[in-house]
Amino acid sequence: MDFLTAHGWLIVTVVKVALLLFIVLTVNAYLTWFERKVVAHIQSRWGPHRVGPHGLLQPLADGVKFLFKEDPTPAGVDRGVYFMAPLLALALALTSIAIIPFGPDPLPWKILGQEVYLGILPPNVNIGILALFAITALGVYGVALAGWSSNSKYPLLGGLRSSAQMISYELALTLSVVGVLLISGSFNLTQIINDQSSRYGILGWNIFPQFLGFVCFFIAAIAETNRVPFDLPEAESELVAGFHTEYASFKFAMFFIAEYTSMITVSCLCSILFFGGWLSPFPATWTWTWYLPTVLLLPLGLWVIWDGIHYETIFGKLILPGIGAVMCLIAVALVAFPAVNNFVQAPFWLLSKILVFLFVYVWMRGTLPRLRYDQLMAFGWKMLLPVSIANVIFTSFAILKWGAIR
Amino acid sequence: MTPQLIIFFALAALAVGGAISLILQKHPIHSALSLIVVMVSLAGLYLLMGAEFVAAVQIIVYGGAIMVLFVFVIMLLNAGIEEHTSLSKLAGVPGLLLALALTGFIAATIARSTDTVQAAAQPGNMASTRDLSAMIFKDFVYPFELTSFLILVAILGAIVLAQREKARA
Numbered sequence: 001m002d003f004l005t006a007h008g009w010l011i012v013t014v015v016k017v018a019l020l021l022f023i024v025l026t027v028n029a030y031l032t033w034f035e036r037k038v039v040a041h042i043q044s045r046w047g048p049h050r051v052g053p054h055g056l057l058q059p060l061a062d063g064v065k066f067l068f069k070e071d072p073t074p075a076g077v078d079r080g081v082y083f084m085a086p087l088l089a090l091a092l093a094l095t096s097i098a099i100i101p102f103g104p105d106p107l108p109w110k111i112l113g114q115e116v117y118l119g120i121l122p123p124n125v126n127i128g129i130l131a132l133f134a135i136t137a138l139g140v141y142g143v144a145l146a147g148w149s150s151n152s153k154y155p156l157l158g159g160l161r162s163s164a165q166m167i168s169y170e171l172a173l174t175l176s177v178v179g180v181l182l183i184s185g186s187f188n189l190t191q192i193i194n195d196q197s198s199r200y201g202i203l204g205w206n207i208f209p210q211f212l213g214f215v216c217f218f219i220a221a222i223a224e225t226n227r228v229p230f231d232l233p234e235a236e237s238e239l240v241a242g243f244h245t246e247y248a249s250f251k252f253a254m255f256f257i258a259e260y261t262s263m264i265t266v267s268c269l270c271s272i273l274f275f276g277g278w279l280s281p282f283p284a285t286w287t288w289t290w291y292l293p294t295v296l297l298l299p300l301g302l303w304v305i306w307d308g309i310h311y312e313t314i315f316g317k318l319i320l321p322g323i324g325a326v327m328c329l330i331a332v333a334l335v336a337f338p339a340v341n342n343f344v345q346a347p348f349w350l351l352s353k354i355l356v357f358l359f360v361y362v363w364m365r366g367t368l369p370r371l372r373y374d375q376l377m378a379f380g381w382k383m384l385l386p387v388s389i390a391n392v393i394f395t396s397f398a399i400l401k402w403g404a405i406r
Numbered sequence: 407m408t409p410q411l412i413i414f415f416a417l418a419a420l421a422v423g424g425a426i427s428l429i430l431q432k433h434p435i436h437s438a439l440s441l442i443v444v445m446v447s448l449a450g451l452y453l454l455m456g457a458e459f460v461a462a463v464q465i466i467v468y469g470g471a472i473m474v475l476f477v478f479v480i481m482l483l484n485a486g487i488e489e490h491t492s493l494s495k496l497a498g499v500p501g502l503l504l505a506l507a508l509t510g511f512i513a514a515t516i517a518r519s520t521d522t523v524q525a526a527a528q529p530g531n532m533a534s535t536r537d538l539s540a541m542i543f544k545d546f547v548y549p550f551e552l553t554s555f556l557i558l559v560a561i562l563g564a565i566v567l568a569q570r571e572k573a574r575a
Contacts, residue, residue: 081435126535130462134449137470141442144474148435148481156481163478167471174466187535 008112016120017098024097028260029059035362042366053308053316063253071249074150081149086247086254089142093258093265096135099128100268101190103278103346108339118347128189129181132269133174136224140166142258143226143243150246158242161232161373168380169223169230175388176216179395180206180273193277202281207274210395214274216388221266223380225259228365232373263361264354271353278346290341293348294331301327414454420447432487434480438473445469459535 004011033048033055040047048055073082103118110116117123125131140163147159181187183206184195198204207214223230232242239245244255271277282289301324308320334341371379424443431437445468452461542550 078433078435081439127458127462130459130466134462134465134470137466137474138446140470140474141477144477144481145435145439148477156484160478160481163474163481167474167478170470 005113008114012111012114012116013120016116020097020120021094024094024261024264025257027264028257029063031260031263031358032062032256033059034358035365038359038362039366042363053311053313053320056319066250066253069249071251074152074246076151077246078149078151081145082246083251085142085146085149086251086258088145089139089258090254090261092135092139092142093261096132096139096265097261097268099125099132099135099189100265100272101128101193101277102350103343104190104194105343105346108343123190124188126186126188129177129187129192129269129273132265136173137170139224139262142255146247146255147243150243152246154239154241155243155245158239158245161239162226162243165226165230165232165376165380166224168377169220169384172216172380172384172388173220173224175385175392176213176220177273178388178392179210179213182392182395182399183209189272189277193272193279196276197279199283199285201279201283201286202276205274205276205279205281209398210274210391212387212391213395214270216384216391217273218270220380220384220388221269222361222364223376225262225266227259227263227361229368229370230376231370232376263358267354267357267361268350270357271350275353276349277353278350280345280349290345291335293341293344294334297327297331297334301325301331410454414451417447417450417454421451435477438476438480441476442469442473445473459538 036058037047037055048058051057051061073079098120101117101119101121101123104123106115106117121128143162143166144159147155147157147162150156180192184192186192186195192206196204196206226232244252247255280289304324304327305321306324308317308322308324311317311320334344421444424440424447428437428440428444431440446465449461449464449469452464
């Protein structure tokens with residue numbers, strides 16, 4: 001016990017890392033399900049629906065498939081770099097999540113004498129956003145080295161494209177955030193969020209003074225994460241599968257997880273930098289908004305129960321009402337224990353915003369066609385970069401002229 | 407041994423190991439990767455000294471932008487294994503001697519200095535972003551502007567060279 005209290009901070013951090021890792025990987029798995037379902041419905045299909053009720057066990061089946069597939073190493077690859085590339089991509093993507101704060105308050109009770117915040121880093125780390133950019137800057141290597149080390153022409157072309165694309169869009173990505181940093185005067189993510197709080201809720205968010213910055217940031221971030229419409233490094237019709245053509249089995253899955261994790265990171269960043277993070281969009285005087293998590297969760301739970309009773313398979317009839325009942329119970333618990341409801345507010349809003357951005361990601365994939373390579377480069381250098389520089393200059397002048405915006 | 411000291415020696419070993427590997431590797435990409443290791447471990451050392459901003463910028467600029475360009479160019483040219491001429495082998499001898507001399511000089515200076523070397527400074531106090539920007543844009547504003555002018559000239563030079571190539575073709 002002495003050992004535990006003496007190294008409390010270390011132990012709590014390690015447990016938090018393990019927990020976050022577990023949550024992020026699970027969310028990743030269900031993000032693939034979410035994406036397939038949403039894209040399917042956009043295209044008037046059903047999407048996965050055979051494995052488990054509504055295809056809910058599909059991610060599990062996919063995971064098992066990835067684990068047990070044959071994993072051949074092509075001849076002539078640069079072995080060290082070939083094995084290191086997916087590891088690098090995954091490690092960097094997962095590290096970036098560690099910098100995101102998920103709530104303002106520590107847990108109401110102390111564990112091993114430590115205040116436990118939601119998020120790995122303590123809230124007073126001053127380089128939050130810079131550290132994130134540093135990790136993003138290194139993220140190029142996973143893709144570029146995978147393409148180069150595979151010793152095959154399609155991956156090489158994909159790797160080259162991705163390096164060029166990521167260098168080009170990283171400039172716009174970093175510059176588009178400078179406006180927010182000028183307004184908040186801090187790199188600290190917690191402080192950036194707290195700076196957006198105002199009496200009128202949504203009106204204090206950075207999206208209003210920094211709309212241009214947000215548009216630039218979101219476009220550049222999509223390009224950084226190699227998603228449609230900027231997924232040229234893996235354009236199937238031209239490059240087979242781009243940089244990960246020669247990767248199979250779990251090494252392929254690692255690239256896949258890395259991509260989805262960076263999607264989550266970008267969604268977190270969008271909501272933190274421009275949409276008030278965990279702040280509620282309603283004025284603080286509207287106390288009824290505190291019951292919104294319950295109001296949303298209860299009908300959802302009831303609907304899941306209703307849907308489960310009418311489901312075709314026996315398995316679905318058993319599982320879905322169970323999930324629905326748990327949702328209803330949580331909803332009721334939130335009303336019954338005001339302290340819990342109070343604590344849940346901040347993470348509730350942050351997670352809702354993250355979900356909205358993830359949906360936008362998938363929505364764009366379902367609607368937009370891929371850009372041509374020269375269009376991509378021209379757009380990045382001739383449109384996005386000048387606009388974000390103009391945004392920086394305009395914001396600085398506005399702050400000089402009218403003082404801080406709030 | 408404090409944790410800071412352990413981290414310092416680990417990072418220092420990584421940096422020196424990366425630098426040695428940079429010279430000894432046969433393939434340009436492997437050399438470039440070793441250089442990235444050096445850059446990142448230097449950033450870790452800066453972080454240990456409490457210079458958070460410098461550490462982040464070290465990774466963003468050197469580890470990210472510049473080394474990505476190195477790797478990109480090596481990939482684009484598809485450079486093979488490095489060829490050794492007799493002259494380049496000969497250059498190793500004075501190189502080694504010079505390196506030993508430099509190491510000896512630095513070691514002697516450190517050994518003779520009477521100041522105690524601080525293993526870890528107070529986080530955030532040394533070279534905070536605010537102090538750093540005040541230093542760049544107030545105390546050293548003319549050298550800073552001159553440097554940026556130099557970079558601008560270099561960029562224009564690159565454009566002129568690229569255009570001449572196009573005009574000839």
